Amino acid sequence: MQINQSRIGIFKEVFPIKNKTDLITLKGIIIPVDWDTKGNAVAIAISTQGEEEYLIWNDTIGKRLFNFIQDSVKVRGEIMDAAGVKLIKINDIQKCALGIPDEINNSIKSSNQQAKSSKRHN
Amino acid sequence: MSSIIVITKEDSVFRTIQSCLTHRPLIAQAENIESALAALQEKRYDFVFIDLGILSASSGNSDYKQALLPFWTVFPTLEIVVMCSQEFLREAVKAVKAGANTYITYPIDPEELNLVMESIYDFKIMESELDYLREQFWQADALNLIQTKSSVMRKVYEKIRAVAPTKTTVFLIGETGTGKGVLANLIHQHSNRRGKPFISVHCGAIPDTLLESELFGHEKGAFTGADRRKLGKFEIAKGGTIFLDEIGTITPSAQIKLLQILQDQTFQRVGGEISIKADVRIIAATNSDLEKMCEEGLFRRDLYYRLNVFPIKVPSLQERKDDIPYLSRVILNKMNKMHLKHIHDIHPRVIEAFLNYQWPGNIREMENIIERAYILEKTSTLSPENFPNELFESESLSRVAAPDSAGTLSEIRKAALEDIERDYLKNVLADYKGRINDSASKAGISTRQLHKLMTKYGLRKEDFKI
Numbered sequence: 001m002q003i004n005q006s007r008i009g010i011f012k013e014v015f016p017i018k019n020k021t022d023l024i025t026l027k028g029i030i031i032p033v034d035w036d037t038k039g040n041a042v043a044i045a046i047s048t049q050g051e052e053e054y055l056i057w058n059d060t061i062g063k064r065l066f067n068f069i070q071d072s073v074k075v076r077g078e079i080m081d082a083a084g085v086k087l088i089k090i091n092d093i094q095k096c097a098l099g100i101p102d103e104i105n106n107s108i109k110s111s112n113q114q115a116k117s118s119k120r121h122n
Numbered sequence: 123m124s125s126i127i128v129i130t131k132e133d134s135v136f137r138t139i140q141s142c143l144t145h146r147p148l149i150a151q152a153e154n155i156e157s158a159l160a161a162l163q164e165k166r167y168d169f170v171f172i173d174l175g176i177l178s179a180s181s182g183n184s185d186y187k188q189a190l191l192p193f194w195t196v197f198p199t200l201e202i203v204v205m206c207s208q209e210f211l212r213e214a215v216k217a218v219k220a221g222a223n224t225y226i227t228y229p230i231d232p233e234e235l236n237l238v239m240e241s242i243y244d245f246k247i248m249e250s251e252l253d254y255l256r257e258q259f260w261q262a263d264a265l266n267l268i269q270t271k272s273s274v275m276r277k278v279y280e281k282i283r284a285v286a287p288t289k290t291t292v293f294l295i296g297e298t299g300t301g302k303g304v305l306a307n308l309i310h311q312h313s314n315r316r317g318k319p320f321i322s323v324h325c326g327a328i329p330d331t332l333l334e335s336e337l338f339g340h341e342k343g344a345f346t347g348a349d350r351r352k353l354g355k356f357e358i359a360k361g362g363t364i365f366l367d368e369i370g371t372i373t374p375s376a377q378i379k380l381l382q383i384l385q386d387q388t389f390q391r392v393g394g395e396i397s398i399k400a401d402v403r404i405i406a407a408t409n410s411d412l413e414k415m416c417e418e419g420l421f422r423r424d425l426y427y428r429l430n431v432f433p434i435k436v437p438s439l440q441e442r443k444d445d446i447p448y449l450s451r452v453i454l455n456k457m458n459k460m461h462l463k464h465i466h467d468i469h470p471r472v473i474e475a476f477l478n479y480q481w482p483g484n485i486r487e488m489e490n491i492i493e494r495a496y497i498l499e500k501t502s503t504l505s506p507e508n509f510p511n512e513l514f515e516s517e518s519l520s521r522v523a524a525p526d527s528a529g530t531l532s533e534i535r536k537a538a539l540e541d542i543e544r545d546y547l548k549n550v551l552a553d554y555k556g557r558i559n560d561s562a563s564k565a566g567i568s569t570r571q572l573h574k575l576m577t578k579y580g581l582r583k584e585d586f587k588i
Contacts (some may be wrong), residue, residue, distance in 0.1 A: 026386055031290050035427045049287035070432055072284045 023091060025076045028089065030068045041066060046075060046088065054079065057089040064094060072096040124168040124243070125149070129158045129176055135205065135230065139171060142232035143239070155180050155192070161337030163198045169239070174206035174214055174225075187248055187495025194221075195447060201242050206231070242544045249372045266452060274444035278305070281434050286312035291384065293429045294407040295503060296436030302407040303367060305436060310363040315403055321355050326368035334376050335392050359402045369406040369429065370415055376421045384428040406428075439481040439488065446476050446488075453489050454504065465496060467503040475506070500583030507580045511548060514580075522576035544579040547572075556586030 004100045028048035032041030033055065044065055045053045057080075076097070077090040125278075128136045136151040152158035152302045154176060161167070170193060180189045186551035194295065205226040206214045206409055214225040222388040223242050226234055260268055268279050285292055285314070289544070294302040303322060307384050310320040328336050335344075339354030383389050384404065388397040406429045439446065450468055458464060472495075481487055495508035506514065529537075547565070554560040562572040576582070 022439040029284055029290060030286055031431045031433065032427070035424075039423070039427060047290040051287075051289040053289070070281075 011094045023076055024079055025074060026088065027063075027072070027096065029070060029072050030056075032069055041069060044069060046073070050069050051084070054086040055082075055085055057087055060091065061090045061093065065090070068093070068095065124167040124239075125166070125449075126169045126171060127152055127161055129170065129172040130156065131173070131176070131206070135173070135228070138230045138236065142235045144567070154188075154346075158169060159192055159196060162193070162200075162240065164196060168201060169242070170200055170202045170420055171205055171226075172202060174204050174210050174217065177217060177548050178213065179376075181449050186222070190221050201246070203238060203242075209406070215478060243513050261311060264311065267449060268306065270442070271444035271448065272437065274437045275445065278372060278434055278436060281432075282312070285309065285432050285434075287314060287434055289403050290432045291403070291429060292410045293403045293431070293433045294405065294436055295433055295482055296409060297438045298409050299484035300436045301396070301436055301485050303365065304434055306363070306365040306367075306405040306407065307488055309405060310365075310403075313363065313403065319359050320363050320365065321359040322365040322367065323355050324367045327369040332450075333373055336377065337376060338379055338389050338391055339394075340392035341394040344391070348393065351391070353438050354389075354391065356383065356400050356402055357398065363405060365405045366404065366406045367480065368408060370408045370410040370412055370421060372420070377425050380487055381422060381425045381428065382423070426580040439484045443477060447473055449485060450476060453492045454496070457493060461496070463496065465502055469503055472504060472509055472513075475509070479513055507582060508570055511581070515545075543575070544581070547575055547579060547581060551576075551581060551583065551586040554586075556583035558583060 015105065025092040026046055026048050029047045031042055031047050031053075032043070033045045034043035035043070035054075036042050043058065044062075045055045046065075047053050056075075057077075065075075072095070074089065074096055075090050075099050076092040077088045080089060113119055127150050128139055129152045131153050133151075136149075136301070140149050143202070146219060149166075150161060152161055155172075158172075177186065177189050190202060193202060201418065202222040203216045203220050204214050205228065211225075212229070214227075218225060224238055226238055240385075246296065250418065256535045270276055275442065291307060292306075294305060296302055307320060309333075310316060323337065325333065334340075335348075335352065335354065336354060337354050339352050339357055340348050342348060342351050366380075366444065379389055383400045383402075390397060390398055411429075412421055412426050416423045416426050439449075441459045454465060454468060458466075469572055476488070483490070491513065492504070495504050500510040540576060547561075550561045550564050554564065558569050558572060561571045565572065567575075
C-alpha cells in the first residue's frame with residue numbers, strides 16, 4: 001500500500017489510532033513519503049519486502065531513521081492503524097547490509113575481519 | 123592441491139619457496155611476466171609469487187594495477203603475492219592497494235609463507251561461500267549480467283537487491299545507452315511481480331498528443347478517431363511493473379495524471395470519469411537533469427520528489443572501465459548465440475582501444491561496434507581492421523600526448539612517426555573518398571606503396587567511401 005499524503009495530514013492532527021498489536025519485526029528500506037517546500041523529507045516509511053508500507057511514528061527513535069533513507073533496515077515495533085494508514089512505532093533499529101539476508105550478514109562481518117587480517121601488512 | 127608459479131630471477135628464492143611449503147603443491151618458476159603469462163595460458167595456477175622488482179619494471183610509474191591486469195585477464199581469481207626486501211615495503215603496499223593479495227619480505231620465512239598461504243586460502247573459501255549465498259538471490263539468467271569489477275556498479279546491484287522485492291518507485295538516472303532498461307527488467311525479474319507483465323514505455327518516442335491515451339487509455343468518443351475503448355499501459359501492466367523511460371519528456375497534463383497514480387494509485391482513462399485502481403510498480407528513468415527542469419518550471423517538483431524516492435545512478439561506461447574487457451566478451455558470446463559464426467576472441471589491440479575510447483554512446487555503442495565488426499570478421503578473432511578508425515584515434519592521441527618513458531628514444535620516435543603517418547593517410551583517403559590512385563598521387567607515392575602502408579595501419583578504402 002502506498003501512503004496517501006492527505007491521510008498523513010489527518011494522522012498528524014488527530015492520531016486516530018484504532019488497534020495496537022504486539023511487537024513485530026519488519027525488514028525493508030526506508031523511503032521518504034512527504035516533503036517540505038525545499039524537498040527535505042518530513043515523513044518516512046518502511047517499504048517491506050512483502051510490498052507493504054508502514055509510516056514511521058515520528059518520535060525520538062523514529063526520527064533517527066531519517067538518517068537511514070534508502071538504506072536497508074530491520075525494525076521492531078508496534079503496528080498501529082491511523083485512519084486506514086498503517087504505521088509503526090519503533091522500539092529497535094538494526095541496519096542490514098543492502099538486500100542481504102540476516103543469515104549471511106554475520107558471515108559478511110566475519111569475512112571482512114578475515115580480509116583485514118589477510119592484508120595484515122597493509 | 124594448490125599450484126604456484128614463482129616469478130623471480132633468483133633460483134635460490136624459488137628453491138626456498140619450494141622447500142618451505144608444507145603441502146607440497148605444484149610449483150613452477152618463470153623469469154619474467156611474459157613467460158609466466160605464457161605458462162598461465164597453458165595451465166591453471168592458483169597463486170602467483172612475484173618479485174617486486176620484476177613487477178615494477180613492467181608497471182612504469184608504479185602503476186601496479188596496469189601491471190597486474192594481464193594476470194587477472196587470464197585468471198580473474200588468481201591470488202598474487204608480492205615478494206620484496208624490507209626497504210621496498212612502501213612500494214609493496216602500493217602493489218597490495220592495486221589489488222595484490224599481500225606481500226612477504228626477503229629472506230623468505232617458512233612460517234610466514236605458510237601463514238600467508240593459509241590465510242589466503244581460508245579467505246578464498248569464505249568468499250566463495252558468501253558468493254554462493256549472495257547468488258541465491260539472483261536468478262540463473264541474471265548471473266552473467268551482474269558480474270562486475272566496478273565498485274560503483276557493485277553498489278548499483280546491491281541497491282537493486284534491496285529495492286527489488288519492495289513496491290517502492292525506482293528512479294534510474296544515467297546517460298543514454300548505460301543499460302537502464304536492462305536494470306529495470308532486472309528489478310522486475312527479482313520482485314514479487316516477476317510472473318506478471320513488464321511493460322516498457324519510451325515516453326520520448328510517443329507524440330505528445332498520443333502519450334496520455336497510450337499510458338492511461340481512452341474511452342470511446344474521447345476524441346476524434348477514438349471509435350472504441352482502449353486500455354492504457356497502466357491497465358495492461360496490472361499486477362506487474364511499468365518502466366517509463368525518458369520520463370522528463372512527458373507533457374504537463376500527463377505529469378498530473380502520473381502524480382495521481384503515485385499518490386492515490388488511481389487514474390482515469392482519457393475522456394472517462396471512473397477512477398481505476400492502478401496495481402502497478404513504477405520504474406522511471408531519465409538522462410536529463412530533472413532537478414534543473416523543476417527549477418526551470420518544465421517538470422512538476424511534487425512529481426519529481428515522488429519519483430525520486432529511491433534513485434539509482436547508473437554509471438557511464440567511462441566510469442566502469444574495469445568492466446570493458448568482460449562486457450565485450452559477453453557481447454561477443456551473445457553474437458555467437460545469435461549468428462552461426464564462431465568468433466572466440468577479441469584482438470588485444472581492440473581491447474586496448476576500447477579502454478582508451480570515450481564511449482559517448484556507452485554500452486549500446488559498444489554493442490553496435492562489436493556487432494558491425496562481428497558481421498565483417500572472417501577469422502576466429504575480432505581484428506582491429508573491422509572496427510571504426512575513430513576507435514583507435516584516442517589510442518594514438520594518448521600515445522602522442524603522454525609518451526611512455528619506458529621505451530627508448532628511437533622507439534618513441536618511431537611510434538610517433540607512425541601515428542602521424544597513419545593520421546595523414548587517413549585524412550588523404552578521406553579527402554579522396556578512398557580512391558587509391560588519387561590518394562597516392564596526392565601523397566606523392568606509388569599506389570603499391572600506398573597499399574602497403576594501408577595494410578600496415580589497418581586502413582581500408584571501403585571505410586572512406588561515403
